[in-house]
Amino acid sequence: MVAEVQSLEAASIIAGIKRAGIRFIVALPDRHTSAQLLRKLMADPEMRVVQVCKEDEGVSICSGLYATGHRALLLMQYTGLLDSVNAIRGVAVELHNPVCMMVGLLGLEPGTRPTQSKRYGLRIVEPVLDVMEVPHLLLEVDADTAQIASAIDAAYARSGPVVLLVGAEPV
Amino acid sequence: MMRRDDCLKVLALRRSDEIVVATYMAAQEWIHISPSELNYTCIGAMGQASSHALGIALGRPDRRVIVLDGDGSLLMNLGALVTIGHAAPRNLVHIVCRNNTYETNGSVPIPGADQVSFTGLARAAGYREAHEFEDLADWERAVDQILIEEGPILVELRMVPGDPYPEDFRRLGSLDHREAFRQALLGDRLKG
Numbered sequence: 001m002v003a004e005v006q007s008l009e010a011a012s013i014i015a016g017i018k019r020a021g022i023r024f025i026v027a028l029p030d031r032h033t034s035a036q037l038l039r040k041l042m043a044d045p046e047m048r049v050v051q052v053c054k055e056d057e058g059v060s061i062c063s064g065l066y067a068t069g070h071r072a073l074l075l076m077q078y079t080g081l082l083d084s085v086n087a088i089r090g091v092a093v094e095l096h097n098p099v100c101m102m103v104g105l106l107g108l109e110p111g112t113r114p115t116q117s118k119r120y121g122l123r124i125v126e127p128v129l130d131v132m133e134v135p136h137l138l139l140e141v142d143a144d145t146a147q148i149a150s151a152i153d154a155a156y157a158r159s160g161p162v163v164l165l166v167g168a169e170p171v
Numbered sequence: 172m173m174r175r176d177d178c179l180k181v182l183a184l185r186r187s188d189e190i191v192v193a194t195y196m197a198a199q200e201w202i203h204i205s206p207s208e209l210n211y212t213c214i215g216a217m218g219q220a221s222s223h224a225l226g227i228a229l230g231r232p233d234r235r236v237i238v239l240d241g242d243g244s245l246l247m248n249l250g251a252l253v254t255i256g257h258a259a260p261r262n263l264v265h266i267v268c269r270n271n272t273y274e275t276n277g278s279v280p281i282p283g284a285d286q287v288s289f290t291g292l293a294r295a296a297g298y299r300e301a302h303e304f305e306d307l308a309d310w311e312r313a314v315d316q317i318l319i320e321e322g323p324i325l326v327e328l329r330m331v332p333g334d335p336y337p338e339d340f341r342r343l344g345s346l347d348h349r350e351a352f353r354q355a356l357l358g359d360r361l362k363g
Contacts, residue, residue, distance in 0.1 A: 087219060
């Protein structure tokens, strides 16, 4: 018997983002998510995509949007997350801004937990977030997308950041 | 050469309901020169002021947003010029307080102090206008027009430190003030 392969649907992710009330996407392309997620968001008339040159800009742009009453999502690759550690520390954590981040785990081996990856850069992502006391959620299969809206709602309720890790490449 | 607090006082005299995002030395002075619930101060992650301001400008396109940036701060986030030029918020005025030093961090000179042109960088990045001033009277004559021009606009003010103001980093990072800012804007939107 062949086990059913479970996919992660971009449409389900986008629906979850919209259910969370997000209409601003701040993004730097990540080949893990660009084709199925970012391009669809850019073409979506309900969404406004703000392209940034470096990911840490996005942490502050999302905070500025929050100050005006808008919800936003920063979409980037895990390398951008690691590059933005100081902004996440100083702007999101210490200044209590609900910066919501969706982070592509490019190169994660299918069916593998990030901490078990052969890639050093992927293995350290969750431990780094744990040390920073930043809540995170792994999206691996479509059923996981049901938690997107509640994770974002919780971030706004406690006024702190959250990271949604995109493990599988969305289809 | 202009003094920073004199430059800020010129701006404060013309301020009506503009949002002002300020960082580091300019912020330390601005909160005394022009106290307001519409002041948004940011410290902690240097270089990010213009990015905070972009978020605010996009979130409230009906309000003028002025960011008081530093030269060392902007050098730390130069890509933001391209991001802002591309997003093209019409309501954003980006003021760079240029004294050619990392003043908060021991007044060490910035790299490229004798060469870099922030107005040149801004124009190349897609800002609609860029102005440079080193004389207070020129700045006074221009500021009214700059506050109504279509943005994004960059203003480079060549200056030296002026009178000393009390440093209060706790105030600049105050969550109470940040929440007061949010509430002031939300209340304003409800009234609108």
